[in-house]
Amino acid sequence: GAGVSQSPSNKVTEKGKDVELRCDPISGHTALYWYRQSLGQGLEFLIYFQGNSAPDKSGLPSDRFSAERTGGSVSTLTIQRTQQEDSAVYLCASSGLSGGGAWDTQYFGPGTRLTVL
């Protein structure tokens, strides 16, 4: 079946512009996660959504970052007034009982590589 997809795959923007990154999770997965990975670094947790519960936003680095998940499916990560330090790969993952894996196995999308000039 279809995996997690993300768009765009690459995004180059100028400092100060807003960007939107999209994630389509595996169908039926109730949990959705956003992570950030800077060059040569580990994954930094940003936010997760679980069903209809309030999202855990504890990893968002500043109020310039926000995320939504509409209809329990697609999610959008928005970065306002981008800064050069926002340059990274933004990874989305989903988990849940559908898809054949264990409920707590995360399946990652290919990521969006964001470059802020």
Next chain:
Amino acid sequence: RKEVEQDPGPFNVPEGATVAFNCTYSNSASQSFFWYRQDCRKEPKLLMSVYSSGNEDGRFTAQLNRASQYISLLIRDSKLSDSATYLCVVRTSGTYKYIFGTGTRLKVLA
């Protein structure tokens, strides 16, 4: 102290060698443990979950030591294709939040 710590490596080993990685975690309430593999410029993929009794999948063996709060990954008969970064991942009981280690780089040499 980081919640999940790994030796960044790189571990350079010849083909056929056995190599082991450890990962320590600081939260005693941690409940679920995983090893993920990440190839260069690719997304992480689940290698194996780590169960309390230890588990094996082909050439890969994972162990959990709750008393000392570490998990390990053993790779036997290393292949060139095993070259990657191995990420230790921990989930705390009662949450859906996963903490990733920074990864251990493995290079298997011909």
